[in-house]
Amino acid sequence: MAKQLYFVSIALILCSCSTRDPLFDVNAQTNFTIQAGLSVLETHGIVKDMVIIPVELTINNLGFNAEDIDEIVPFSAFIRPRFNDNIDLDFINSVNVYLIESPDFRRRELFYLDFVNVGLKDEIELLPTLLDIRDLVKDDRAIIEIALEFRQFPPSTIDMRLDMRFSGFAAE
Helix, strand or coil: CCCHHHHHHHHHHHHHCCCCCEEEEEEEEEEEECCCCCCCCCCEEEEECCCCCCCCHHHCCCCCCCEEEEEEEEEEEEEEEECCCCCCCCEEEEEEEEEECCCCEEEEEEEEEECCCCCCCCCCEEEECCCCCCCEEECEEEEEEEEEECCCCCCCCCEEEEEEEEEECCCC
């Protein structure tokens, strides 16, 4: 009897869990440059000021109010070369993307990949965090820092692009 009760309770818990579908997506991108010959012994932070993340614009264009939105969280991100798709990004060991809060300049992690698998790559997919950016992005602009660690010296100067997608969820 206890075994049956256990399985029934597990079934009820699993059935009561639901996934929320996002109301909308917000896309953002920024370009940056990896300089040739950067050290493998330190983390290299590239700060991009005034990155456009059109949160308010998207909410207004879709006809929502700010009260309708519960949270806006990172969903996906990729870094890739801007011009040459045949560049091997195998020299990159780890990537962290931070949103820098003003006025105190505190870093909040958006995306990360602690260890990039070895192998031929023309893009690197990053993992999202659960950070709610709704109150952190002011006037659809943000300061973004891309922190890179290398396992080898970059083979040349490479122009890169960071593509980010955020998902907005409704208040329940």
